[in-house]
Each structure stands twice: as C-alpha cells, then as structure tokens.
Amino acid sequence: MSKILVASALSAAVLAWSGAAGAQTSEARPAFLTPEQMNQLLDEETRRQHQRRVSAYDQLKGRLDSSIGASAEARNLAVGSALQMVTPLTDIKVQQLQQKGMVR
Amino acid sequence: MTPRILSVVMVALASGCASMPFSGPATYVPQPQAGQDVVENPHAGGYSLQSSQARSVARVQQMVGDNLEEHGALFKVIVLNTGPQPVPFGLGSISAQSGKTPITVVDHNKVRELEEAKKSSGDAMGSLMNAGAVLGGILSAAVAGVAGGPNMSQAQMESASQSIAGGMVGSMEASSKATEGTRIASDARRELFSLVALQDRMLQPGDVWGGYFIIESKRFTTEDTMIEVRMGAETHQFRFKPKLF
Numbered sequence: 001m002s003k004i005l006v007a008s009a010l011s012a013a014v015l016a017w018s019g020a021a022g023a024q025t026s027e028a029r030p031a032f033l034t035p036e037q038m039n040q041l042l043d044e045e046t047r048r049q050h051q052r053r054v055s056a057y058d059q060l061k062g063r064l065d066s067s068i069g070a071s072a073e074a075r076n077l078a079v080g081s082a083l084q085m086v087t088p089l090t091d092i093k094v095q096q097l098q099q100k101g102m103v104r
Numbered sequence: 105m106t107p108r109i110l111s112v113v114m115v116a117l118a119s120g121c122a123s124m125p126f127s128g129p130a131t132y133v134p135q136p137q138a139g140q141d142v143v144e145n146p147h148a149g150g151y152s153l154q155s156s157q158a159r160s161v162a163r164v165q166q167m168v169g170d171n172l173e174e175h176g177a178l179f180k181v182i183v184l185n186t187g188p189q190p191v192p193f194g195l196g197s198i199s200a201q202s203g204k205t206p207i208t209v210v211d212h213n214k215v216r217e218l219e220e221a222k223k224s225s226g227d228a229m230g231s232l233m234n235a236g237a238v239l240g241g242i243l244s245a246a247v248a249g250v251a252g253g254p255n256m257s258q259a260q261m262e263s264a265s266q267s268i269a270g271g272m273v274g275s276m277e278a279s280s281k282a283t284e285g286t287r288i289a290s291d292a293r294r295e296l297f298s299l300v301a302l303q304d305r306m307l308q309p310g311d312v313w314g315g316y317f318i319i320e321s322k323r324f325t326t327e328d329t330m331i332e333v334r335m336g337a338e339t340h341q342f343r344f345k346p347k348l349f
Contacts, residue, residue, distance in 0.1 A: 033310065038161055038184055041312040042154070043146075045182045046163070049300075049314045050147035053167075056299035063292035064171050066285045097148065 054097045061094055129177040129321045132166050132329060132344035140342075152182070153342050159187025160335035164342045167316065171293055172300075175210055175218050177321045182314035183335055185307040191336040193313060194304030198334075200319045203327035210318040215297045219290045307335075324348075 033041070057064070134153045136142055141154045145165055152165035163182040170178045181198065185191050200207040208214065302315025321329065325346050333340040 033186060038156075038186065039143075041184055042143075042161065042163055042182050045184075045312040045314045046145060046152075046180075047147050049180055049182065049316070050145075053148070053300050053316070056296055059299070060292045060296050063288050064296065066288040066292070 050097070054094060057094045057097065129173050130325055130329075130346040131168060132177065133347050134165075135328065135343040135345050137341065137343060148180075152180075155333075155340035155342065157335075157338045157340065159189075160185055160191070160338050160340070162333045162335065162340040162342075163314075164331055164333065164340075166344070172297055172316075172318055174222070174293060175215065175320065176208075176318045178316055178318050179331065180314065180316050181302060181333060182312065183307070183333065184312045185309055185335065187336060188309055189336065190309070191307045192304070193307050193335060195302050195317055196304070198302075198317055198331065200329060200331045202321070202325055202329045205327075207329065208320040210297075210320060212298065212301070214320075215294055215318075219294050223287055223290050321346075 134142065134151065136153055137155075139156065141156075143152045143154045143163060144150075145152055148165075148167065150165055150167075152163040154161065154163045161184040163180075165180050167178045167180055172178050183193055185193075195209060195211050198209050200209060210218070297318075300316045302317050305311075305313050307313055319329070319331070326348070327346075329344045329346065331342045331344065333342070
C-alpha cells in the first residue's frame with residue numbers, strides 16, 4: 001500500500017513539474033509565432049505608436065503653434081493691421097494624422 | 105513711419121529665421137538591404153524598412169513634417185523580440201552614422217540643451233528687434249526735425265512725437281510677443297518629445313515595443329546614413345540615402 005502511495009506521489013510530482021516546465025517553455029518560445037502573427041504584432045504596435053503621436057499633438061497643439069501665432073500677432077502689431085494671420089498649423093496636422101488613420 | 109518700417113523688417117527677419125524652408129533636416133530614401141522588406145505604414149502613410157533576424161524583427165521609418173524636426177530627422181522604430189531571452193531596449197540601443205561620422209541620437213538631456221539654445225537665440229532676436237525699434241524712433245525724430253524745420257508748428261511737432269513714440273512701443277510689444285511665443289513653443293516641443301520618444305523597456309520573449317527617436321542630421325549631406333538597431337546580440341542595419349532635391 002505504501003509503495004502505491006509513494007508511486008502515486010512521485011508520478012503526481014513528475015506531472016506537476018512537467019506541466020510547469022511546459023508552461024515555461026511555451027512562454028519562452030515566441031519562435032512559434034508565424035510570420036503572419038509577427039506582422040500582426042508589428043502592425044498593431046505601429047498603430048499604437050501612431051495614435052500616441054496623434055494624442056500628443058492634440059494635447060499640445062495650442063502651445064506648439066504659439067510661436068507661429070505670436071509671430072503673426074507681432075507682424076499685425078508692427079504693421080498696425082487688423083488682419084488675422086494666425087494659421088493653426090498643428091490643428092491641420094492633427095486632422096491629417098487622424099484622417100490617415102481613418103482612411104484605412 | 106521709419107520705426108514702423110524698421111520694425112516690420114526686424115519682425116519679418118525674426119519670423120523668417122524661425123521658418124526658413126532650408127533649415128529642416130534631410131529627407132531620406134530607404135535603401136532596403138538583403139533580407140529586408142519595405143512595409144507600408146497604413147496609419148501615418150509612407151513606408152518602413154523591416155529587418156528580420158533569428159531572434160528579433162525591427163522596423164524603422166522616417167516621419168516627416170514634425171515639430172521635433174527642429175532638432176534633426178525624426179524616425180519611428182518598432183521591434184519584436186522573437187528570441188527565448190528577455191532583451192533590454194531603448195534609445196541607447198540605437199546609433200547612427202553618416203559615412204564614417206557618428207551622428208548623435210537625441211535624448212531627453214540633448215533636447216533640453218537644444219531648446220535652451222533656441223530660447224537664448226529667441227531672446228537675442230527680441231533684443232535686436234527692440235534695438236531696431238529704438239533706432240527707428242531716433243531716426244524718425246531726426247528726419248521729422250530736419251523736414252519740419254522752423255516752419256513746424258507746436259501741434260505738428262507733438263503729433264509727430266506721438267506717432268514716433270507709438271511706433272516704438274508697438275514694435276517693442278511685437279518683439280516681446282515673439283519672444284514669449286518662442287518660449288512657449290520650446291517648452292511644448294520638450295513635452296512632445298517626452299510623450300512620443302522611445303522609452304526604455306525590458307522586452308520579454310514575444311514582446312513588441314516602439315517609439316520615436318531623432319538623429320541630429322544636417323540638411324545638406326551626400327553620404328548615406330546608417331541607422332543601427334541593437335536587440336540583444338543582434339544588430340539590424342538600415343541604410344538611408346539623403347534626398348537632395
């Protein structure tokens with residue numbers, strides 16, 4: 001009886017070890033990735049980085065344009081003209097980046 | 105009239121210097137090497153070069169028309185760890201050279217240094233514009249004095265003085281606005297770099313990661329630029345030819 005118990009415990013231990021080792025091996029073997037899966041991961045990261053850039057521009061657009069706006073305002077003050085020469089360049093850039101993302 | 109003309113010239117010079125069409129970095133044409141592919145970027149447009157090796161894959165693409173191009177050419181890098189071991193990756197994993205000359209890969213400290221230099225030059229330009237306004241005022245006063253001569257009435261003299269003073273104040277206000285704008289935009293660019301720059305990370309097997317980096321390139325160069333991306337023991341080399349026209 002005790003031999004059976006020892007054998008059962010041993011086999012359970014072996015099974016548990018092999019299961020853990022198997023799990024580790026599968027985690028550490030991305031070589032299993034097919035070329036399609038690799039490209040999918042790379043494409044997904046490309047999309048994420050694009051979105052990161054769009055968000056950054058969206059967040060900072062007013063300030064990024066300030067030098068352009070200030071120059072235009074300076075020109076207006078200097079010339080004494082009421083013409084509005086401010087061009088929201090970053091606004092246009094954000095729109096373009098967003099549209100590129102939406103087209104595909 | 106003279107101070108206004110002078111101030112217009114100074115402001116035009118200042119804004120012209122800030123947006124000169126030839127002040128940007130080089131635009132590069134990717135030169136795919138053996139074992140490399142050209143991959144379309146469906147999000148931002150354009151094409152990436154993709155290099156695949158036994159334990160990693162890397163993509164690199166130049167991003168044009170970006171505010172960060174004030175400091176050089178902006179690139180995006182995407183990497184995938186296909187090996188069995190974790191690999192550290194970040195701005196320190198990237199290097200570049202033009203011919204045999206190393207090119208600086210701009211990090212956070214370098215961006216701070218470059219932006220401080222820009223702010224200083226903006227301040228200097230502001231001082232120059234103020235000086236122009238004052239000089240214009242003096243010249244105008246002299247011209248008005250000579251032209252008016254003894255026939256100028258008291259009221260005419262006062263009117264001329266007010267006009268000259270108004271011109272000077274307007275010009276100085278304009279220069280301080282320009283300087284203020286330069287400072288705000290400079291801080292914003294630093295923040296932009298922090299938001300999009302490639303961050304350091306330990307890539308586990310199967311991890312994908314990416315970000316943006318800048319190389320300090322000059323516009324006029326005829327030599328090919330090589331960008332190296334290191335992933336553990338592997339190095340991906342990307343060749344780019346500067347587009348001259």
